[in-house]
Amino acid sequence: MTATADIAAQVDGDHHDDQPALTDRLIGWILTVGGLAGALAAFVLIVEKVALLKDPSYTPSCSINPILSCGSIMTTTQAEVFGFPNPLIGVAAFPVVAASGAAVLAGARLPRCWWLALQGGALFGVGFVHWLFFQSLYRIGALCPYCMVVWIVMIVVFSYLTLYNAERGHLRAPRRVTDLLVRIHSTVPLLWLLILTVLIGVQFWDYWRTLL
Template sequence: MTAVLREDITVEEPVLSDRLIGWLLTIGGLVGALAAFILTVEKIALLKDPSYTPSCSINPILSCGSIMTTGQAEVFGFPNPLIGIAAFPVVAATGAAVLAGVRLPRWWWLAVQAGTVFGIAFVHWLMFQSLYRIGALCPYCMVVWVVMIVLFSYLVLYNAERGHLSAPAGLTDALLRVHSVVPTVWVLAVTALIGVEFWDYWRTLL
């Protein structure tokens, strides 16, 4: 936080403004919802015609068609993208409400945070399955991976800064000073895992 002096009163300005978190939630929610919608449309097309080639099946590695036919694509008995269709609009609506100046209660922020905890755990399980069990990547799914990493990282910091979550002040302040580094390093680490796992294929393209 940055201390500023206003009319002889020192006020702590938050590092993560409501406007910043509002835009992150709105854009992230819309991008995630769009990716989930496209995946659902592709899944329906594949169900109608098993010979259909999804638009995100580009090569042997970038092939969501290979993933859609696996059990991992329907963990809860229905296509995974339906979770995104239900959840991401809530995230986008939360961001829009913040941008409109609505003061959301603590329980709402904790509920959204709980949703991102489930989401980040789920996408990392899907990452593992894609990399080490199925051996293929879904481009639209990877968009969701990035969205979830960014949303989770910033929501944790925002909620900690606003006091919605209990966290060590020193750790929170340190992470807030480099808030963009957290999701950036995270995404780069995932990218590195992808590069290493499929290196034999990537080098044939060089």
């Protein structure tokens, strides 16, 4: 009886070891929730932009103080890099992310080309938001709360999507590095966001200090 139990336990342990650390359910929820949150933030920014165009004296709901001020950013050239308001990119792209996540949760098996397309979009998105991050901190001198939601979403989605694609073999990556990062998957975006938070705190420290 004991030998049989030991064998069963060993087989069960091997079965669990074969299970991917980043499950389809986890990546599905991350894509769905992240896509919806990003789409909502982008949509609200478009609404605020339209209101500002109609009435230049309008104060956006996300203009809270001299630092947290959407209005200061919406009127800059950085807010329309491609000739139209930047949030339009999010309004178009984030629903695709959310739909992909919903499909995965429903049990769909997305092809490798789809995962690579999502990866390419996430790479562009995370690169773009970091450019906007630099512009907001060191050129404009203000932060947009709704934009910051998009920054967070992009970092989380990109981190998990990259690890998922590497673990599933959609991306070529050293297996040891992939396994290590997958085991500490939540640490990757947390450290990333912590670094950006520190940069924000340092850049606007003189203002934050006046509030203490």
